[in-house]
Amino acid sequence: MVDKRENMSENNNSNRYYYRSFCQKESVFMKYSKQREAIRTAVSDRIDHPTADVIYEEVKKIYPNISLGTVYRNLVLLESIGEIAKIKVGDGVEHFDPNIKEHYHFVCKECGKVRDIEVKITIGDEIMSYPEGKILGHKAFFYGICNDCINKKP
Ligand SMILES: [Zn+2]
Numbered sequence: 121m122v123d124k125r126e127n128m129s130e131n132n133n134s135n136r137y138y139y140r141s142f143c144q145k146e147s148v149f150m151k152y153s154k155q156r157e158a159i160r161t162a163v164s165d166r167i168d169h170p171t172a173d174v175i176y177e178e179v180k181k182i183y184p185n186i187s188l189g190t191v192y193r194n195l196v197l198l199e200s201i202g203e204i205a206k207i208k209v210g211d212g213v214e215h216f217d218p219n220i221k222e223h224y225h226f227v228c229k230e231c232g233k234v235r236d237i238e239v240k241i242t243i244g245d246e247i248m249s250y251p252e253g254k255i256l257g258h259k260a261f262f263y264g265i266c267n268d269c270i271n272k273k274p
């Protein structure tokens with residue numbers, strides 16, 4: 121089943137049949153809203169920038185029948201309305217982030233952990249006068265070995 125929110129008001133008041141059909145769609149929509157809320161909460165509750173798979177495992181505890189596709193579609197939707205951010209940190213998978221403000225990330229090369237960097241980093245003004253186009257912003261991540269992995273080494 122797909123989330124057809126935009127079609128919801130299509131045929132809602134011409135007769136009883138359509139009214140019933142509308143109510144069914146409405147209840148399906150409500151169910152999806154609750155699922156979406158659970159997905160949003162699952163992202164907000166974490167600081168580790170989970171992947172869609174991690175969120176799926178989390179939300180499955182509440183909605184055992186939910187599919188990975190539904191979770192992913194909702195994550196993309198939440199990102200498109202600016203409730204969460206989607207980030208790439210060079211490991212080939214998408215991570216989701218409840219922190220939508222511009223910030224940098226640290227990625228551990230050993231365990232793959234992704235954390236926010238709270239330090240303010242200034243990029244030189246030279247780049248702003250880039251002659252081949254207008255710079256609108258930038259994205260970057262820093263990689264290394266996290267303290268947990270350093271302490272684990274013999
Ligand atoms: Zn690590």
Ligand SMILES: [Zn+2]
Nearest residue numbers: 217219235236
């Ligand atoms: Zn972040």
